[in-house]
Amino acid sequence: MRRAYDAIVCGGSFGGLAAAQQMGGRVLVLDRLDIGEGETSASAIPLACLENMGMAHVIDQVHEDIVIHTRRRSQVLRFFPFSTFDYRRFCMDLFQRTGADFVRARIRSARAGRVETTEGVFEAPVVVDAAGWRTAAPRAERQAARAPRKSFGIEARQPFRGEGLHFYVGPSRGNRRFYWAFPAGDHLRAGLATYTGESDLSDDLVRFCHDLRLGEPGPVHGGFFTSRLIDPVRDGMFLVGDSAGMCLPVSGEGIRPALVYGQVAGRLAERVRTGEMTLPGALAAYRGIVASRARGYRILDRLQTVLDLLPDPLFAAFARAVAGDRVLPWAVRAYWNVASPDLLTPGPAREPLPRPVQAA
Numbered sequence: 106m107r108r109a110y111d112a113i114v115c116g117g118s119f120g121g122l123a124a125a126q127q128m129g130g131r132v133l134v135l136d137r138l139d140i141g142e143g144e145t146s147a148s149a150i151p152l153a154c155l156e157n158m159g160m161a162h163v164i165d166q167v168h169e170d171i172v173i174h175t176r177r178r179s180q181v182l183r184f185f186p187f188s189t190f191d192y193r194r195f196c197m198d199l200f201q202r203t204g205a206d207f208v209r210a211r212i213r214s215a216r217a218g219r220v221e222t223t224e225g226v227f228e229a230p231v232v233v234d235a236a237g238w239r240t241a242a243p244r245a246e247r248q249a250a251r252a253p254r255k256s257f258g259i260e261a262r263q264p265f266r267g268e269g270l271h272f273y274v275g276p277s278r279g280n281r282r283f284y285w286a287f288p289a290g291d292h293l294r295a296g297l298a299t300y301t302g303e304s305d306l307s308d309d310l311v312r313f314c315h316d317l318r319l320g321e322p323g324p325v326h327g328g329f330f331t332s333r334l335i336d337p338v339r340d341g342m343f344l345v346g347d348s349a350g351m352c353l354p355v356s357g358e359g360i361r362p363a364l365v366y367g368q369v370a371g372r373l374a375e376r377v378r379t380g381e382m383t384l385p386g387a388l389a390a391y392r393g394i395v396a397s398r399a400r401g402y403r404i405l406d407r408l409q410t411v412l413d414l415l416p417d418p419l420f421a422a423f424a425r426a427v428a429g430d431r432v433l434p435w436a437v438r439a440y441w442n443v444a445s446p447d448l449l450t451p452g453p454a455r456e457p458l459p460r461p462v463q464a465a
């Protein structure tokens with residue numbers, strides 16, 4: 106087995122595959138599961154992400170409307186079109202494009218130069234940590250680092266059809282539940298999450314499915330996801346996706362930032378391989394790019410804290426205000442720019458930011 110590579114990517118999901126896709130040379134992707142296994146999410150993202158990556162063939166369904174249901178009111182929001190898609194196909198196809206080697210192994214620790222796994226040690230000058238909320242850092246370092254705030258969610262796939270992405274806002278107790286029903290072609294993805302990271306949600310999912318007349322929940326998947334941005338550089342590594350807390354607060358949309366910043370990190374890593382940049386230079390550029398979007402993250406972070414506590418009528422008023430002509434265009438632009446799908450490309454791009462975008 107080869108042990109030395111130009112780059113090692115820890116984690117073969119959204120962030121890791123997006124990064125690997127941008128790199129040339131000898132790249133190794135490590136994951137404890139096979140590529141396309143272990144889906145945790147409802148796999149809903151802005152349609153533009155899949156279109157810009159040339160991945161429209163994995164779409165299950167396109168949604169124009171987002172509908173927020175509070176106890177007394179339903180509010181339709183038209184942000185930009187979203188799509189639900191097939192996680193397994195997405196990952197398999199993206200991995201095919203990377204040309205990378207894959208080793209199935211549990212990562213024990215990672216830092217620039219060296220990754221220790223259950224399959225032995227691998228070495229590369231460039232390492233990308235895209236191992237999700239657990240991160241590839243050793244446990245002691247993980248505990249010492251300022252950990253990203255964690256939310257928790259679960260969902261099941263039910264044999265029903267529908268239109269639009271539906272969110273149902275539970276009553277406020279400081280650990281509000283947010284439920285969703287996302288149609289995806291021949292089935293519907295029904296789930297719930299808490300911002301507090303509370304993980305005992307199975308009974309709530311049963312109740313939700315019964316309330317919506319979706320029957321008993323089928324097999325359940327899910328897990329933690331992050332909602333507070335941290336420094337995206339650690340131990341000489343690029344951190345992308347949930348390992349850097351990039352999942353967007355409020356919405357729990359984590360796939361788009363993992364893809365966008367995965368590609369950005371991959372392009373900078375490629376410049377290190379080709380000798381156009383030093384590793385410290387590339388890491389500094391990456392940190393700067395992520396920092397230029399940090400304001401949007403901070404606003405969403407504060408909003409998440411407030412929304413968790415708002416009484417139901419005020420939550421409904423908030424949804425109404427966002428849907429209004431004055432606020433909506435601004436909100437849409439700001440929310441888009443935190444992790445702009447305009448940065449996504451179908452193949453490797455030369456510039457870290459291939460098209461000009463406005464900072465959030």
Ligand SMILES: Cc1cc2nc3c(=O)[nH]c(=O)nc-3n(C[C@H](O)[C@H](O)[C@H](O)COP(=O)(O)OP(=O)(O)OC[C@H]3O[C@@H](n4cnc5c(N)ncnc54)[C@H](O)[C@@H]3O)c2cc1C
Nearest residue numbers: 116118119120137146147148149212237258346347359360
């Ligand atoms: C129930 C639920 C529903 C969600 N729905 C959506 C949604 O509809 N849209 C959206 O945008 N976001 C959604 N999210 C959030 C989204 O899933 C995450 O933000 C996103 O998956 C982060 O991508 P990532 O590539 O950073 O990490 P992950 O997708 O978590 O990938 C990490 C990879 O690293 C591997 N790994 C981890 N530790 C190790 C280790 N020690 N050794 C080897 N491999 C390891 C894992 O097996 C995995 O393949 C949802 C989350 C949950 C829990």
